[in-house]
Amino acid sequence: MAERSWWSRLGNGLVENLVYLFFCLFAIGVLLHLAAMVLSNGSSGTSEGIALAGGHDPMPWLDRGDSAEWGLQRIGPLVVELGPQARLSIPDPGFGQRVLLFGPPLLGHLIMVVVMFLLWRIAATQRRGDPFIPANGRRLGLMAALIGVYGLAADPVKDLADRALVAGTAAARLVRFDYLPDLRIIGFALLLGALSAIFRRGAVLRRDVEGLV
Amino acid sequence: MPADEEHHIVVHLDRLLDERGMTLTELAEKVGVTLANLSILKNGRARAIRFSTLSAICTALDCQPGDILSNAP
Structure with missing residues (x-):
């Protein structure tokens, strides 16, 4: 294998570290949501309306x-x-209300943490010089599935949580369930799924060609 | 076929080279294949061989494909 140039190594390292940074940021987001859900007193509950x-x-x-x-x-x-x-806003939410308030965004952050972790693993294989492996195809497929689930389910979950929060109160009539999935996210997930299929096919083809003289 | 599936093809390049007093390096030069790839073939680590490579080896060693490869189940 040809020795890679310093800017190629720098670029690969940069990409990997950037992805790792986003992974950490989303992980911190999860921790913050968890902390808010478990520890918050009444006043902080109003931050998620x-x-x-x-x-x-x-x-x-x-x-x-x-x-x-x-x-x-x-x-x-x-x-x-x-x-x-x-x-x-709910000025003094109980624990159940905090779960309903912070649960949906927490789920979104969790999905993004997993997606970023998978992307980080892919970037690591790129830095090691061999990204075209079947495992990366599977990782891309899993990322596509997670993003697709997020695009399809994020709004309904949030709306259901909102409805549960206001059920039986005077505010119930203000919350309306309008489900329209974000087609950009769904489209991106489909694109990623197609790329995953192509990637896996390419990895199989490469495996077949390896050892050909 | 899975790439790591077992096979029973035996490569007889060693014997053919001995009989002709030729080194692997000389064969690689004649065939136009890298020494590394030819070494992979000689040591039985190749998974596949191009017809063009087989044909070139046959020409260089003045033999038939059956002299180079055999199946030993």
């Missing part, structure tokens, strides 16, 4: 009384309209 979302209409299902205070804000020459979302 419930988005009162729904389409692009400016909250058409709210009574006039609800929306009266959410009019237009004039800031300098710009007119900024408060969008179709508002946040419902």
Whole structure:
């Protein structure tokens, strides 16, 4: 194998370290969410609110009384309209409420931690000079599956958690379930899945060619 | 076929080279294959051989493919 140039080694090391950095950041995110879920007192529970979302209409299902205070804000020459979302905060959540508040983003962070870990392993094989191995094809496939699951399930899980939070309260009518999967994430997962299949096929072909004289 | 599946092909390059008083390096030069690859073939570590390589070896050693390879189950 030809000796790799210093910039090639530098680039590979940089990529691996960057991926590792993101892996650490997401891992810290998981820890922070866990800490918030377990340790937070009432006040910090308000940091994760419930988005009162729904389409692009400016909250058409709210009574006039609800929306009266959410009019237009004039800031300098710009007119900024408060969008179709508002946040419902829970000032003193119990543990169950904290699980419902922090659980969905925690799951998202966990998925990203696993994805970054897999990407880090792939980058490590690149640094060692042999990334075209079947294991990396499987890692790409797993990444595609995880990202696909995230794209399909993130919003429903969040919405179900939100509904459970406000069930039986006056705020229940404000939370509307609008499920529209993020097609960009799904598309990215499909692309990654296709790349995984190509990668695995390439690794098999290379294995067949190895030892050919 | 899985690449690491067992086979029973035996390569007789050693004997042929001895009989002709030729070194592996000389054969590699005549055939146009690297010494490393030819060594892999000689030591039975090759998984496959191109027809072009086989043909070139046969020409260089003035033999038939059956003289180079045999199946020993």
